[in-house]
Amino acid sequence: MMQHLPILPIVIPLLAGVLLLLPPLCHSLPRQRFIAVAVNLALIVTAVMLLQRTHLEGALTYALGDWPSPFGIVLVADRISALLTLLTSLLGLGALLYACAGDDKNGMYFHPLFMFQLMGVNGAFLTGDIFNLFVFFEVLLIASYALLIHGGGKQKTRAAVHYVIINLVGSCLFLFALGTLYGVLGTLNIADMAAKATLLGPDEQPLAKAGGLLLLAVFGLKAALLPFYFWLPRSYSSASAPVAALFAIMTKVGAYSILRIHTTIFGAGAGALAEIATPWLQPLALLTLIIGSIGALASPSLRTLTANLTLVSMGILLTAIALQRADATAAALYYTIHTTLVTGALFLLADMIGRQRGKAEDRFVASRRMQRPVALGVAFIIAAVAATGAPPLSGFVGKVLLLQATEGAVETSLIWPIVLISGLAAIIALSRAGSSLFWRHSEDAPVAEPTPALRIIAVYLLLAASPLLVVFGGPITEFTDAAATQLHDSAALSGMMQQGGS
Amino acid sequence: MEGVYAFCVGLLTACGVFLCLRGRTFSVVLGLTLLSYAVNLFLFASGRLALYGAAVLGSTEKYGDPLPQALVLTAIVIGFAMTAFLVILAMRSRADLGNDHVDGRIPSEPSLVQRRTGRKG
Numbered sequence: 150m151m152q153h154l155p156i157l158p159i160v161i162p163l164l165a166g167v168l169l170l171l172p173p174l175c176h177s178l179p180r181q182r183f184i185a186v187a188v189n190l191a192l193i194v195t196a197v198m199l200l201q202r203t204h205l206e207g208a209l210t211y212a213l214g215d216w217p218s219p220f221g222i223v224l225v226a227d228r229i230s231a232l233l234t235l236l237t238s239l240l241g242l243g244a245l246l247y248a249c250a251g252d253d254k255n256g257m258y259f260h261p262l263f264m265f266q267l268m269g270v271n272g273a274f275l276t277g278d279i280f281n282l283f284v285f286f287e288v289l290l291i292a293s294y295a296l297l298i299h300g301g302g303k304q305k306t307r308a309a310v311h312y313v314i315i316n317l318v319g320s321c322l323f324l325f326a327l328g329t330l331y332g333v334l335g336t337l338n339i340a341d342m343a344a345k346a347t348l349l350g351p352d353e354q355p356l357a358k359a360g361g362l363l364l365l366a367v368f369g370l371k372a373a374l375l376p377f378y379f380w381l382p383r384s385y386s387s388a389s390a391p392v393a394a395l396f397a398i399m400t401k402v403g404a405y406s407i408l409r410i411h412t413t414i415f416g417a418g419a420g421a422l423a424e425i426a427t428p429w430l431q432p433l434a435l436l437t438l439i440i441g442s443i444g445a446l447a448s449p450s451l452r453t454l455t456a457n458l459t460l461v462s463m464g465i466l467l468t469a470i471a472l473q474r475a476d477a478t479a480a481a482l483y484y485t486i487h488t489t490l491v492t493g494a495l496f497l498l499a500d501m502i503g504r505q506r507g508k509a510e511d512r513f514v515a516s517r518r519m520q521r522p523v524a525l526g527v528a529f530i531i532a533a534v535a536a537t538g539a540p541p542l543s544g545f546v547g548k549v550l551l552l553q554a555t556e557g558a559v560e561t562s563l564i565w566p567i568v569l570i571s572g573l574a575a576i577i578a579l580s581r582a583g584s585s586l587f588w589r590h591s592e593d594a595p596v597a598e599p600t601p602a603l604r605i606i607a608v609y610l611l612l613a614a615s616p617l618l619v620v621f622g623g624p625i626t627e628f629t630d631a632a633a634t635q636l637h638d639s640a641a642l643s644g645m646m647q648q649g650g651s
Numbered sequence: 652m653e654g655v656y657a658f659c660v661g662l663l664t665a666c667g668v669f670l671c672l673r674g675r676t677f678s679v680v681l682g683l684t685l686l687s688y689a690v691n692l693f694l695f696a697s698g699r700l701a702l703y704g705a706a707v708l709g710s711t712e713k714y715g716d717p718l719p720q721a722l723v724l725t726a727i728v729i730g731f732a733m734t735a736f737l738v739i740l741a742m743r744s745r746a747d748l749g750n751d752h753v754d755g756r757i758p759s760e761p762s763l764v765q766r767r768t769g770r771k772g
Contacts, residue, residue: 230697280722287729292735306740306747307755310676313740314753317683317733318671323727324690331719332697 166264228632262303329360371403390500438464
C-alpha cells in the first residue's frame with residue numbers, strides 16, 4: 150500500500166467520483182454528502198502521509214505500469230507537490246462543507262464533479278510528465294466548466310462561454326508548445342527534458358525557447374497573468390460560492406506549472422536556455438499586481454473585490470516565482486498556502502453576507518440589517534487582515550518573506566513599493582467594503598433566511614489556517630525552505646531520474 | 652512534403668484563429684475545431700515526417716516514432732469532448748441569453764469598420 154502512496158490522491162477521488170454516479174448513491178443527496186466528506190478526509194490523511202514521507206525520504210517516483218522512467222509516464226511527489234496536494238484537500242474540505250449546507254441542491258452531480266476536479270488538480274501537482282500535465286489540466290478544466298455553470302442562470306452561462314472558449318484556445322496552445330518541445334527534445338518526461346535541454350545545439354535552441362515561452366503563455370493564462378486575466382473576475386464572481394472557493398486553487402495550478410517547468414527545465418542550469426521566462430514574467434507579474442489593486446479599488450461588490458484580490462495575490466506569487474531563487478520560491482510557497490485558504494474563505498463569506506442582505510446581495514450599498522453580524526463580522530475582519538497582509542496574520546509573514554528575498558537595488562526599488570502600495574490599496578478597498586456592508590444599513594427587519602451553522606464552520610475552518618500559519622510559522626517556513634531547495638537543486642533532480650529507472 | 656504539410660497546418664491555424672476572433676459562437680466553435688485539427692497535424696509532425704515507417708521495431712528498416720501517434724490520439728479524444736461540450740454550451744447560451752453572441756448581447760454601437768463602409772451590422 151505504501152509504495153502506491155503517490156497515486157492515491159488521484160485514484161481516491163476518481164473512484165469516489167465514479168461511485169457517486171452509481172445507483173446506491175446517485176439519488177440520495179445525504180449519502181452523497183457523507184461519502185464526499187469522508188473521501189475528502191481520506192484525501193487529507195493521504196496527503197499528510199505523502200508529505201511526511203517526501204519530507205523524510207526525499208522525492209518519491211511512481212512509474213505507472215512499471216515502465217522505466219524516460220519511456221513510461223511517471224508521477225513525482227516531491228515536497229512541493231505533497232504540500233500543494235494537502236492544500237488542495239484542505240481547501241476542498243472547506244468548500245465541500247459549505248456546499249453541503251445547500252449549494253449542492255441547485256443542480257445535479259455536484260459531488261461527482263467536485264471529486265473529478267480534485268482529481269485533476271492533484272494529478273497536475275503530482276505528475277512528472279509534461280503531456281500528462283496537459284491531460285490533468287483537461288480533467289480539471291472539464292470538471293471546472295461543469296462546476297462553473299452548476300446551478301444555471303444567465304450570469305453563469307455568459308461567464309462560462311468566455312471561460313470555456315479561452316481555455317480551449319489555451320489547450321490548443323499547450324499542445325503546440327508540447328509538439329515543439331517534443332520535436333526538439335525528443336522526450337516528455339520533465340526531468341529528462343531538463344537533462345536534454347542542456348545538450349541542445351545552437352540551431353535547436355530558438356525552437357526550444359519558442360516552446361518554453363509558449364508554455365509560459367499557457368500557464369500564464371491559467372494563472373491569470375496580465376494580458377490573459379480578463380476572464381477571471383467575471384467567472385469567479387459569477388460561480389456559486391463553494392465553486393469559486395475551490396477555483397482559488399486553480400490559478401495556483403498555473404503558477405505551480407510555471408514554477409515547475411521554468412525552474413526545472415529552463416532553470417539556472419539550462420545553459421543558453423536558462424531563465425528564458427524571467428524577462429517576461431517579472432514585469433508582467435508586477436503589472437498584474439498593479440491592475441489587480443486598481444480593480445480591487447473599483448470593485449462594486451464583495452465577490453468582485455475577492456476576485457480582484459485573487460489577481461493581486463497571483464501578482465505577488467508570480468513576482469516571487471520570477472526571482473528564480475530558492476528563498477523567493479520558499480516565500481512563494483508560504484504565500485500560496487495563505488492566499489489559497491484565505492481567498493477561498495472570502496468567497497464563501499461574500500456569499501453568506503450576500504444571502505443575508507436581501508436584494509442588495511453583496512454590493513456595497515446600504516441595505517437591511519444582517520441577521521448574524523457578529524459571527525460574520527469577526528470572520529470578515531480576520532479574512533481582511535490576512536488578505537491585506539497586515540500584521541499579525543499570515544499575509545504579513547508571507548509578504549515579509551517575499552520582500553526579504555529581493556536582492557540588489559533595482560529589484561528592491563521595483564518590488565517593494567509595488568507590493569507595499571498594493572497592500573495599502575487592499576486595505577482601503579476592504580475597509581470600505583467592511584464599513585458599507587456591516588455599518589450602513591436601513592431600519593428594515595433582517596431577512597428571515599437562516600444561515601446554517603455548517604456554512605459558518607466551513608468559513609472559520611478555512612480562516613483558522615491564517616493564525617495557525619503564524620503560530621507554526623517556524624516549522625512551516627523550514628519546510629518551504631527545504632521544498633524550494635529541493636526544487637532548485639539540480640543534483641536532486643538527477644537522483645530522481647535514477648530512482649525512476651529502478 | 653514538409654513544405655506542403657507546414658503550409659496546410661499554417662492555413663488551418665490561420666483560419667482557426669480568424670474564426671475564433673468572430674463574434675458569434677458558431678464561428679468560434681468552427682474556429683476551435685479547425686485549431687484542434689491544426690494542432691493534431693502539428694503534433695503528428697513532431698515525430699518527423701517519414702514514409703513507410705512502421706511504429707514496430709524489427710519489421711522495417713526505418714521505423715516511425717510511436718509516441719506522437721499516441722499523443723495525437725489523446726489530443727483528438729480530448730479535443731472532441733471539449734468541442735462537444737462547447738457546442739452544448741453555445742446552444743444553452745443561445746437559449747438563456749436570447750442571442751448567439753459570445754458576449755451574450757449584440758453590441759449596439761456599430762463598429763468603426765461598419766461605420767466607414769456604411770454597412771449595417
